[in-house]
Structures are given as C-alpha cells and as structure tokens.
Amino acid sequence: MEPMLDVREVTFRFGERTILDQVSLSVEAGEAVAIMGPSGAGKSTFLNVLLGLMAPASGTINIAGQPMDGGRRRAAARMRQKHVGSVFQHGELLPALTPLENVIVPALLAGVPTAEASARGRELLEAVGVGDVDLSSDRLSGGERQRTALARALINRPSLIVADEPTGSLDVDSRDEIADVVFSAPKQWACALVVVTHEPLVAARAQRTGVLRAGGLEWQ
Numbered sequence: 001m002e003p004m005l006d007v008r009e010v011t012f013r014f015g016e017r018t019i020l021d022q023v024s025l026s027v028e029a030g031e032a033v034a035i036m037g038p039s040g041a042g043k044s045t046f047l048n049v050l051l052g053l054m055a056p057a058s059g060t061i062n063i064a065g066q067p068m069d070g071g072r073r074r075a076a077a078r079m080r081q082k083h084v085g086s087v088f089q090h091g092e093l094l095p096a097l098t099p100l101e102n103v104i105v106p107a108l109l110a111g112v113p114t115a116e117a118s119a120r121g122r123e124l125l126e127a128v129g130v131g132d133v134d135l136s137s138d139r140l141s142g143g144e145r146q147r148t149a150l151a152r153a154l155i156n157r158p159s160l161i162v163a164d165e166p167t168g169s170l171d172v173d174s175r176d177e178i179a180d181v182v183f184s185a186p187k188q189w190a191c192a193l194v195v196v197t198h199e200p201l202v203a204a205r206a207q208r209t210g211v212l213r214a215g216g217l218e219w220q
C-alpha cells in the first residue's frame with residue numbers, strides 16, 4: 001500500500017546549521033507516529049517542512065502520492081487544503097466564531113457548499129465530543145478547543161494530520177482525554193498522524209516514536 005506520508009532523505013538548514021539531516025519517514029493510513037526530542041532539536045521545523053511552509057535543501061515529501069514542495073507556495077497551499085489537517089498547542093480557533101463556524105471555514109474555502117460543510121462539521125463535532133456547537137468559541141474549555149481544532153483538521157478529509165503539542169496546554173485529565181481523541185483519528189478516518197509531543201504518556205499511544213536529535217530520527 002502506498003504510504004499517506006512519504007518523507008525521503010530530507011535535509012533542512014537554517015544558515016550553516018543543519019536541523020534535519022537526510023530524514024526519512026513513511027506513515028500509512030491508520031498509523032500514528034510521535035516525534036519527541038529535546039527543545040530546539042527541530043520538531044516544529046520538521047512539521048513546518050511537512051506542511052510545505054519551509055522548503056528543504058534536498059529530499060522529497062509526498063502526501064497521498066503527490067509532492068509537497070515548500071518552494072512552490074501556491075502549490076503547497078493547495079496541497080495543504082486538499083490533503084493536510086493541522087492541530088496546534090492552543091487550538092488556535094477564531095474566538096468570535098462558533099465551533100461549527102470554525103470547523104467549516106476550511107471546507108468553505110475549498111468550495112464545499114455551505115449546507116454540506118455544515119452537515120459534515122456537525123457530524124465531526126459530535127464524533128470528537130463537542131456538544132454545544134453554536135456557543136461562542138471563546139467560551140470553550142481548553143479540551144473543547146482541541147476537540148474543535150481536530151474536527152476542523154478533519155473537515156476536508158485529509159490524508160495526513162500533523163499536531164504540534166496538541167495536549168501541551170491542558171491539565172492531566174483533559175490531556176489523557178484529548179490524546180485519546182487525537183490518536184483515534186487515523187483509524188477512524190483512515191489518515192496518517194504525526195504528533196510532536198514532550199509527553200511520554202501521550203507518545204505512548206503512537207505505533208512508533210521517533211526521537212529527533214542531532215538532525216536524525218532515532219526510533220524507540
């Protein structure tokens with residue numbers, strides 16, 4: 001089976017400093033990979049390279065069999081819209097919008113009719129456990145924000161979800177709940193998942209954990 005994410009020998013530098021040194025990673029549909037590593041090792045940079053927000057010096061990234069080329073900004077933006085969902089540490093929702101409105105924005109931008117986007121959004125919010133979809137988003141708890149952010153990441157039926165410290169701002173109880181919801185996504189929606197986390201208990205839910213150190217991924 002063709003992997004959903006296929007990273008081959010990617011090298012990325014900030015000036016003289018090599019952050020990623022011929023990193024390769026292949027993730028299939030239904031599979032979750034955790035990336036750990038010391039602060040400053042380049043974990044967020046790696047996600048930005050996967051997202052096509054930064055262009056590697058060499059190497060290739062394919063998502064659902066299509067090249068993600070950070071050097072071609074429009075093509076990379078189209079790839080993100082079609083194939084990639086992302087979740088960040090604080091949910092990063094638009095506070096003036098309701099959870100449902102936040103979730104459907106990427107679908108509307110992709111040209112999905114409003115009625116269809118809303119139906120899909122309601123279904124996803126229910127699946128991730130957000131009950132009150134018409135409340136203002138600034139009233140949500142940290143956990144509800146992350147659930148909403150996950151539903152938004154899923155709205156365009158992505159091949160890949162990347163999550164940067166999705167539980168980093170949560171207390172221990174919601175951390176475990178949200179980690180369960182995030183890590184159930186690959187099987188439920190047949191996508192690949194790459195999660196950056198500092199928390200070993202969160203990483204333990206992944207099928208594989210790679211530690212980024214000195215530019216390389218060491219598998220645990």
Ligand SMILES: Nc1ncnc2c1ncn2[C@@H]1O[C@H](COP(=O)(O)OP(=O)(O)OP(=O)(O)O)[C@@H](O)[C@H]1O
Nearest residue numbers: 014015019037038039040041042043044045046212
């Ligand atoms: N735009 C930039 N120009 C030059 N160096 C940068 C730039 N952005 C980040 N760096 C450096 O690259 C290294 C990797 O940063 P990155 O944020 O990817 O690390 P990280 O592993 O995600 O760290 P943390 O766990 O603290 O979030 C760091 O040393 C950082 O200072």
